[in-house]
Amino acid sequence: MAPVFAHGQLRLYLLSLLESGPKHGYELITALSDRFGGTYRPSAGTIYPRLARLEEEGLVVRVDQERKSTYSLTDAGRAELAAREADLADLEEGIADTVRDRAASVRADVRGEMRGLRADLAAAAQQARATAVQHQPPAPTDAHAASHVRRTDAEAMLGRFRDELRADLRRADAGGKVEQLTVDTLRTVLDTALAAVRQTLR
Structure with missing residues (x-):
C-alpha cells in the first residue's frame, strides 16, 4: 500500500x-x-x-x-x-x-x-x-456410553482451542495488534467449522 x-x-x-x-x-x-x-x-x-x-x-x-x-x-x-x-x-x-x-x-x-x-x-x-x-473401531455394546466419551473429548478440544486463542488475542491486544482482519478471519473459520461439524451430527 x-x-x-x-x-x-x-x-x-x-x-x-x-x-x-x-x-x-x-x-x-x-x-x-x-x-x-x-x-x-x-x-x-x-x-x-x-x-x-x-x-x-x-x-x-x-x-x-x-x-x-x-x-x-x-x-x-x-x-x-x-x-x-x-x-x-x-x-x-x-x-x-x-x-x-x-x-x-x-x-x-x-x-x-x-x-x-x-x-x-x-x-x-x-x-x-x-x-x-x-x-x-468395533461397534460398542453401549452406544450411549461411547457417545458420551466422544462428546467429552470434543468438549475438551473446544476448551483447549478457546483457552489458547483467548491467550493469543490478549497478548496481541496488549500490543494493539488485533486487526479487523483477525476478527473477520475468526468469524469465517468458526462459521465454516460449525457448519461442517453440524453436518456430522445429523
Missing part, C-alpha cells in the same frame, strides 16, 4: 488531534487508528519522534506525569493550525479516500484468505473422514 501520509502531513494531523485537548502519545496512536477504521495504526517509533520535533519547534508542550507524558498545543501550535486550515481540509479529504482504498484492499485480502481457509478446511474434513473410515 502507498504511504498514508505525505511529507509533513502527519505533523499537521498530530497538531489537529491535540486541538481538542492534551493527549498522551498512546491516545494519539489510538485516535489515528480509529480515524482510519483500524486499517492503519502508527507505531510509537513513528509518533514520538514527531512529537519531540513539534516540541522543539515550540508548537506543543510536554508535561511529564509519573510514567506518562501529556502533549498540549501551544499558542504557536494553534496559530499554525489556523494558518493551515485549508491544508488540513485537503488532508481530511485525502484521509477519507485512503480509508476507502484501504478498506477495499482489506476486503479483497479477506475474501482471498477466506477462499484459502475454506479449501483447507474442506481438505482437512475430507482427510478426517477418510481416516475415521480406515480406523473405524
Whole structure:
C-alpha cells in the first residue's frame, strides 16, 4: 500500500488531534487508528519522534506525569493550525479516500484468505473422514456410553482451542495488534467449522 501520509502531513494531523485537548502519545496512536477504521495504526517509533520535533519547534508542550507524558498545543501550535486550515481540509479529504482504498484492499485480502481457509478446511474434513473410515473401531455394546466419551473429548478440544486463542488475542491486544482482519478471519473459520461439524451430527 502507498504511504498514508505525505511529507509533513502527519505533523499537521498530530497538531489537529491535540486541538481538542492534551493527549498522551498512546491516545494519539489510538485516535489515528480509529480515524482510519483500524486499517492503519502508527507505531510509537513513528509518533514520538514527531512529537519531540513539534516540541522543539515550540508548537506543543510536554508535561511529564509519573510514567506518562501529556502533549498540549501551544499558542504557536494553534496559530499554525489556523494558518493551515485549508491544508488540513485537503488532508481530511485525502484521509477519507485512503480509508476507502484501504478498506477495499482489506476486503479483497479477506475474501482471498477466506477462499484459502475454506479449501483447507474442506481438505482437512475430507482427510478426517477418510481416516475415521480406515480406523473405524468395533461397534460398542453401549452406544450411549461411547457417545458420551466422544462428546467429552470434543468438549475438551473446544476448551483447549478457546483457552489458547483467548491467550493469543490478549497478548496481541496488549500490543494493539488485533486487526479487523483477525476478527473477520475468526468469524469465517468458526462459521465454516460449525457448519461442517453440524453436518456430522445429523
